[in-house]
Amino acid sequence: MxxxxxxxxxxxxxxxxxxxxxxxxxxxxxxxxxxWxxxxxxxxxxxxxTYPSRGIVYDRNNVKIISNEIYYDIHVIPKMAIGIDSVALVNLLGITMADYTAKMNIARAFSMRKPSEIVRQIPPNEFSLIAPELYKYPGFFEVARTLRVYPKKIAAHALGYMNEANLDDIKKDGYYQPGDYIGRTGIEKMYEKQLRGKRGVKxxxxxxMGVSTGKYEDGKYDTLAIQGKNITLTIDAELQAYGEKLMQNKLGSIVAIEPSTGEILAMISAPTYDPNLLVGRHLGNNYGKLQEDTLLPLQNRSMNSAYMPGSIFKTVMALIALQEGVVTENASFPCNKELAGCHDHPMAQNISDGVKFSCNPYFIQLTRRIIQQRKDRSIFKDAAIGIDLWAKYVRSFGIGVDLKIDYPTNVHGNVPDAAYYNEHLKFRWAFSTVQSIAIGQGEVLITPLQMANLAAAIANRGYFVAPHFIKKIEGEKIPEIYTKKQKTMVDAAYFEPVIDGMWRVVHEPGGTAQRARVDSLHVCGKTGTVENFKKISGRVYQLTDHSNFMAFAPRNNPQIAISVFIENAGFGGTWAAPIASLLIEKYINGEVLDTAKENYILNANLIPDASDIIRK
Amino acid sequence: MRGPENKIFAHVDWTFLALYFILVILGISTIYSAVYDPDHPSLFDLDTEHGKQIMWLGISLFLGTIIFFLESNFIRKYAYWIYGTTMLLLVAVLFTSPIHGARSWFGFGSLGIQPSEFAKIGVALALAKFIDQNNAVKEGKSANKNQGLATLWGVIPFIAKNRETALIIGIPCALVLLQPDAGTFIVFTSFLLVLYREGYAGNILLFLVVALIIATITLLVADTNFMLLFTKIKLSGKAGILIVLGVLTSIFLLVIRNFVLKRNRKGAYRALIGSVLVAVALVYTVEGAYTNILRSHQKERIDLLLGKIDDPDGKGYNINRAKAAIGSGGFLGKGYQAATLANSSQKHVPMQSTDFIFCTWSEERGFVGSFVFIVLYTFMLLKMIVIGERQRSVFTRVYAYCVASIFFYHFMINIGMAIGLAPVIGIPLPFFSYGGSSMMSFSVLFFILLKLDSERKVVLQ
Structure with a gap:
């Protein structure tokens, strides 16, 4: 080797x-x-x-109340944009030169070969002027996208609006991506999942260079966009529009319910606004303006405001007393003006009279019977037991509780009970301390929705169905809660004297709501006039009373239950009652014949000014 | 009975020849897939790279046939002449106008010839002839005695004693650096493996490994700073290395004093001091070369390899795309012509038919393909050693090792670069990458070896 x-x-x-x-x-x-x-x-x-188009929303008569409209974004591929007459283009697109330059710089920095947005959401009528000119500007092209449109311009509060999903939304639901739109309030929010459909991916x-060269694996992993589901609402667009017209120049709300089903026929909060204002590129601007308005047009008063109920609450007191057996339908109490102020009227001989005259001392004495039933030797303990029982009854009418409406709200009013008073009163209390609750003043708070629901419960003689907007969802059942009857704690048998009283309120001389009469219809109603205090720079002022009215009609087999609440308008019978009657007439008869009453309402401007403050 | 033709092909190593065809055909099929263009679907379309590559293969086979009909003595006899011609070409190419900043090409229309590819043949033949004539590499005097890095002390005496060998390798090294073409320069250092085989001081390999480690550490800390322990003195990375070397030296000094026989101590001290001096010189040389000689893109490539910069879409674009292509191949690959990155219609991997051809192969064939390819290539390299070792002729043996070393370097750097184990150095993968000069020069290298080997029985009658 x-x-x-x-x-x-x-x-x-x-x-x-x-x-x-x-x-x-x-x-x-x-x-x-x-x-790798x-x-x-x-x-x-x-x-x-690929984006699905959002579900269409119909009213109960299949009238489109929300649909989609194509808008156009102008995009540019910077590499192809050569020899552009930028002055002409800027004029054509209706933007400023500075804006154009800035957008182009961003686009170039992003990619020379991939498209970037230059102008957003040009409406079709404007785009029709731009389209025939666009070929002169190589590299610029349109991208169509859909936006919400509200063809009837009604029910802004109920329908809600959409805006871009924020970081929180994206974190909460992995479906959303920056730039996506999401239902922010109302029906758009409540039925977001059904309406939005499902995006497709290719x-x-x-x-x-980022230029597409073909489908990946022949489109094996591509998915199609699934269109959003169309839904039908319980709203009657015509009634809604009429109600909004009547409520011009007024503050307040109207809620109308079909008693047998709990379907909301109309929900008006005044002042309102055109829902089309909160769409697309002007949303931010318009929203800001609405938000700054001192009349709070963005506030949904029909559900997100709670008021003292006033005299309409007396009907509930009568029903509880009858059920508890502390009075009979022929109970009579003197109009003792030391107990509470009252107007002059004949002495109430029975429950029906009490309701008709809306006698304050009558109902205080009646309610004392409910609350102080002498179940305990101590008057204080007895009141506590009584008020808890009373509160349970009141809540069974849907007052002060979550009605589970399909509308995002967390205002549910208030029904005081023993625990509530123990917490809020610094001294021992019995019925006489809190007696104003008997006439709907004091600690009881109720939303206009709950008032309408109360009218429905009385109309139904003892039950209601949770009020709701949803009538039909394409390919889906509506939630069970919207078909289930919820019983009040008062049996059907005890309703007749109260309903009789409510009929007489409208139909008999001396009734508080004769303006609510509709020829040929038996309307039952109850007025309320709600005292109203406001703290202004440290001092308490009494403002003009709120005008309140609840009603249903016809007396037998009722088709509509309604509550009308007008802020700072005075007596319930003066303003709220005629508005309710016009809506009842419109809904049941399909047209309003009483044009005098209609004009009286249309011409009224009830928006309060400084003189409406009563120095106390 | 035997005609002359029979005699010529009598002892041809058919397995070796088969390896050639397998690799070349796989290479062309991969190029076809990489640059496939629906407008030029024909395999033989001369407008396409695969078509041209087939043409180069034809020319290469023609050259191979000529080589087979030459007297093998002719090759031996004219080895220096061939060497001289290729060196002249290397000089001549310096007078062309630069393409991409380097004077490496003679252009003929759309075709180009890279003389440095052919210089490898010249050097291999000249080296084989010289060592054959002198029968051995002359040892440096102290080479065998000294240990470790001190071996390098032997470099100067070695060069002095083997002036001719040093010149044979050194001239083309200098000429390609003038182009400049760092890749080919590195390939020329492959001849060190041949010298090693032929008897040059064995520690050269150990030296290379240690030198590589020191160089890597030096480059890693080249422009960093650190705080000296327990103090607030700020020191450069280089100073850190020197301190570590000092500590190591002291430890070795103690070891020698306590554990080495007295009569051997003097030699040991000398070896240690020699090693330290060489190491320090190395640190300074590497750092100096890095900061002063390397061009910025070369520095970037080294920094990328060492992980000092991470810029997948900028400076590290090539290597990031190459690795993504290979890595996304998975176990079985995406299938022929189904590459989504290393494909000319996608253009994600640059130079995918030349320097990064392995990406296309690996993305389409997956790990199975990569494995098969590496096994094939390793088999070919080992075959070259076997061929070299079975020769009675020193000339053929040296030549075989030259070919083996060249192929090995190309393979090691090209694949290593694609998978991120070597810096990006643009040299082709023999028989696989698209390119006329490389196709022809590697084929000629191969066919000369095949021819010489076929005459192993008759060479020394």
């Missing part, structure tokens, strides 16, 4: 060792580590999302 012959083994070893290292490294890269596969997908694949291969 020659001296260096064994060196061939060293070289051979090197020739094996290096490839071995390569094999190990390749095994790691290609089989073990997924990092992700990286490769990121480099070579492009996901293009995977493309892209080259090093």
């Amino acid at each position: 020659k001296p260096n012959d064994d060196r061939k083994y060293v070289i051979a070893l090197i020739f094996v060792l290096i490839p071995l290292i390569f094999v190990v490294k390749l095994f790691y890269m290609q089989v073990v580590d997924d990092k 596969k992700d990286r490769a997908a990121q480099i070579s694949e492009n996901r293009i999302l 995977y493309y291969l892209q080259d090093a």
Whole structure:
């Protein structure tokens, strides 16, 4: 053997060792580590999302109240935008030169070959002027997208609005991506999942410049966009529009419910606004203006405001007293004005009279019977037992509780019980301390929705169905809660005297709501006039009373239950009652014949000014 | 009975020849897949790279046939002439106008010839002839005695004693650096493996490994600073290395004093001091070369390899795309012509038909393909050693090792670069990458070896 012959083994070893290292490294890269596969997908694949159109919303008579409209964004591919007459283009698109320059710089920095947005959401009528000129500007092209449109311009509060999903939304629900729109309030929010549909994805291969070169795996992983579901609401667009017209120049709300089903026929909060204002590129601007308005047009007063109920609450007191057996329908109490102020009226001989005259002392004495039933020797303990029982009754009418309406709200009013008074009163209390609750003043708070629901419960003689907007969802059942009857704690048998009283309120001379009469219809109603205090720079002022009215009609087999609440308008019978009657007439008869009453309401401006403050 | 033709092909190593065809055909199929263009679907379309590559293969086979009909003595006899011609070409190319900043090409229309590819053949033949004539590499006097890095002390005496060898390798090294072409320069250092085989001081390999480690550490800490422990003195990374070297030296000094026989101590001290001096010189050389000689893109490539910069879409674009292509191949690959990155219609991986051809292969064939390819290649390299070792002729043996070393370097750097184990150095993968000069020069290298080997029985009658 020659001296260096064994060196061939060293070289051979090197020739094996290096490839071995390569094999190990390749095994790691290609089989073990997924990092490079992700990286490769990121480099070579492009996901293009296809957007479904959002579900259409119909009213109960299949009138479109929310639909979609095509808007146009103008995009640019900077590399293709050569020889552009930018002055002419800026004029055509209706933007400023500074804006154009800034957008173009952003687009160029993003990518020379990929499109970027220059102008957003040009409405179709404006785009029809731009489209025939656009060919003069190579690299610029339109991208169509749909936005919400509200053809009837009604029910802004109930329908809600949409805006871009924020970081919180994206974190909460992985479906959303920056730039997506999401239902922010009302029906748009409540039925977001049904309305939005499902995005589709198409995977493309892209080259090093980001230009698509073909479908990835022949579209094996592509999904189609699924259109949003159409839904039908319980709202009657015509009634809603009429109610909004009547509520012009007034603050307040109207809620109308079909008693047998709990379907909301109309929900008006005044002042309202055109829902089309909160769509598209002007949303931010318009929203700001609405938000600054001192009359709070964005506030949904029909559900997100709670007021003292006033005299309409007396009906509930009468029903509880009858059920508890502490009075009979022929109970008579003197109009003792030392107990509470009252107007002059003949003495109430029975429950029906009490309701008709809305006698304050009558109901205080009646409610005392409910609360102080002498179940305990201590008058204080007795009151506590009584008020808890009373509160249970009141809540069974849907007052002060969550009605589970399909509308995002967390205002549910208030029904005080023993625990509430123990917490809020610094001294021992009995019925006489809190007696104003009997006439709907004091600690009881109720939303207009709950008032309408109360009217429905009385109309139904003892039950209601949770009020709701949803009538039909394409391919889906509506939640069970909206078909289930919820019984009040008062039996049907006890309702007749109260309903009789409510009929007489409207139909008999001396009733508080004769303006609510509709010829040929038996309307039952109850007025309320709600005292109203406001703290202004540290001093408490009494403001003009709120005018309140609840009603249903016809008396037998009722088709509509309604509550009308007008802020700072005075007596319930003066304003709220005629508005309710107009809506009842409109809904049941299909037209309003009493044009005098209609004009009286349309011409009224009840928006309070400084003179409405009564110095106390 | 035997005609002359029979005699010519009598002892041809058919397995070796088969390896050639397997690799070349796989290479062309991969190029076809990488640059496939629906407008030019024909395999033989000369407007396409695969079509041209087939043409180059034809020319290469023609050259191979000529080589087979030459007297093998002719090759031996004219080895220096061939060497001289290729060197002249290397000089001549310096007078062309630069393409991409380097004077490496003679252009003929759309075709180009890279003389440095052919210089490898010249050097291999000249080296083989010289060592054959002188029968051995002359040892430096102290080479065998000294240990470790001190071996380098032997470099100067070695060069002095083997002036001709040093010149044979040194001239083309200098000429390609003038182009400049760092990749080919590194390939020329592959001849060190041949010298090693032929008897040059064995510790050269150990030296290279240690030098590589020191160089890597030096580059890693080159422009960093650190605080000296327990103090507030700020020191450069280089100072840190020197301190570590000092500590190591002290430890070794103590070891020698306590554990080495007195009569050997003097030699040991000398070796240690020699090693330290070489190491310090190395640190300074590497750092100096890095900061002063390397061009900025070369520095970037080294920094990328060492992980000092991470810029997947900028400076690290090439290597990041290459790794993504290979890594996304998975176990079985995406299938022929189904690459989504290393494909000319996608253009994500640059130079995917030349320097990064392995990416296309690996993305389409997955780990299984990578494994098969590396096994094939390793088999070919080992086959070259076997061929070298079975020769009675020193000339053929040296030549075989030259070919093996060249192929090995190309393979090691090209694949290593694609998978991120070597810096990005643009050299082709023999028989696989698209390119006329490389196709022809590697084929000629190969066919000369095949021819010489086929005459192993008759060479020394």
